Amino acid sequence: MIRLAVDTKGGDFGPETTVYGACLAMHDNPELSFLLFGLPDEIEQAIPDFADRGRLEIISAEEEITDDHNPLKAIRKKQDSSIVKGLTAVAEGSADAFVSAGSSGAIYAGSLLHIGLMPDIKRPAAVSxxxxxxxxxxxxxxxxxxxxxxxxxxxxxxxxxxxxxxxxxxxxxxxxxxxxxxxxxxxxxxxxxxxxxxxxxxxxxxxxxxxxxxxxxxxxxxxxxxxxxxxxxxxxxxxxxxxxxxxxxxxxxxxxxxxxxxxxxxxxxxxxxxxxxxxxxxxDIGGGFILGIKAPVIITHGAADRTMFKHSVEIAARLADSSTFST
Incomplete structure (x- = not known):
């Protein structure tokens, strides 16, 4: 079973897109399960009827990091944010990969701080x-x-x-x-x-x-x-x-x-x-990912709709199953 950490608060549309898109991917892949980080009430309301709730775990994250925040300061200060908690779950081995439509700067900073670089990589790169x-x-x-x-x-x-x-x-x-x-x-x-x-x-x-x-x-x-x-x-x-x-x-x-x-x-x-x-x-492809981080971190567009977020989740699942990554 592949377990993905999802930042449900990220993006322009929040849980209505992120939670629904994740559930679409889960519906097509019986090997997928999720840790959903965000506001529990909003997540609950966004879970569609067809979702297998047995493969969903909701984890409260009250704080939010936006593009208006200084990425590194926000990552260090907002420990109860969905980005920090999601990346920490990957770093600790509770999740295999992280998916977000949130602040790319904060995700890069948090990935370096919490997950870390692969040994042979000096700087991470964005892959599209x-x-x-x-x-x-x-x-x-x-x-x-x-x-x-x-x-x-x-x-x-x-x-x-x-x-x-x-x-x-x-x-x-x-x-x-x-x-x-x-x-x-x-x-x-x-x-x-x-x-x-x-x-x-x-x-x-x-x-x-x-x-x-x-x-x-x-x-x-x-x-x-x-x-x-x-x-x-x-x-x-x-x-x-x-x-x-x-x-x-x-x-x-x-x-x-x-x-x-x-x-x-x-x-x-x-x-x-x-x-x-x-x-x-x-x-149709979804988001991109960070090259050089020890575990898959996928960043999709803030304006991603449900279908695009679903495809981003599918990329995360494929990378999580790849021998290239190791936490």
Whole structure:
């Protein structure tokens, strides 16, 4: 049985989304159980009728940490918060992984303080699972997607090795192809950071390094792991998600305003457009996770709906079952 700690207070919608989404994942997986941290009355009201209450344990957490708080100060001061209690449960072995839609800064600080880093990792990184149009390689891992804005070249080698292990298990690929996000495919392209990183990655015998990869080919499925500093990676992540959202809304508006299409045709095309493009908004994948922490810590979007939170929980379950992590 996999037991996950869930911060029910995190995100824009609270328990109505987090508790319900967790219960959806539990309904599909008989091996899942949960520690639900938050306000007991709110959690109770949010538990759907179909949930197996025998696999749910509610733990009171009265305090709340928001994006307005200083992350490190809040983690140290608000010991009765759902973030601190949930991370502590993972650190003590009461839970296998932690899931939250709350303050990412506080979750990073709390993960370092309470769970700690893996031995070979100097700094944790953010990992986002992004889609491609490839049928054989439908997803890739973007590392770092926002944790460190001033990474060092040697950090990317560490991320490449650990990311390859996780890609093998999470994506089901053998000998994952590792690329370096850059402005050109040639080894000579880029700034001092990417040139130094390229040289280190190229000489690593533990990596299947394929060289530089440009943003315009990422969606083709050319790589299983794409490495970047956190500043560039976060811009890449938000560009993909934002473009997909804008394109989808623009297409749907044009469909609705097309007088040549009847209502049934509009509905059919709308459903197809939504199912296709929603993959690129991360809604179907869920959240990302922190690379380098001793146990899986999943951070999903604050605006995540029930389905997206469910998918984030499913990622947590898969990572918790991975041999890469050990508390």
């Amino acid at each position: 699972i992004l889609p491609t149009v490839s049928k054989t390689a439908p997803n890739y891992l973007l590392i770092d997607s926002g944790a460190n804005t001033a990474s060092k070249p040697e950090h990317l080698v560490q991320y490449g090795k650990l990311g390859s292990d996780i890609a093998g298990q999470l994506l089901g690929v053998e000998n994952p192809r590792v690329g370096l996000l850059n402005i050109g495919s040639e080894a000579s392209k880029g700034n001092d950071f990417t040139k130094a990183a390229h040289q280190l990655l190229e000489t690593s015998e533990e990596l299947n390094f394929t060289g530089n990869v440009e943003p315009n080919v990422l969606l083709s499925g050319t790589n299983d792991v794409v490495l970047s500093d956190g500043f560039t990676g976060n811009i890449m992540l938000k560009s993909v998600e934002g473009t997909a959202e804008i394109l989808m809304n623009d297409l749907l508006n044009n469909l609705k305003n097309d007088e040549k299409l009847d209502e049934n045709a509009v509905k059919a095309v709308e459903d197809t457009v939504r199912s296709s493009i929603s993959r690129y908004t991360n809604e």
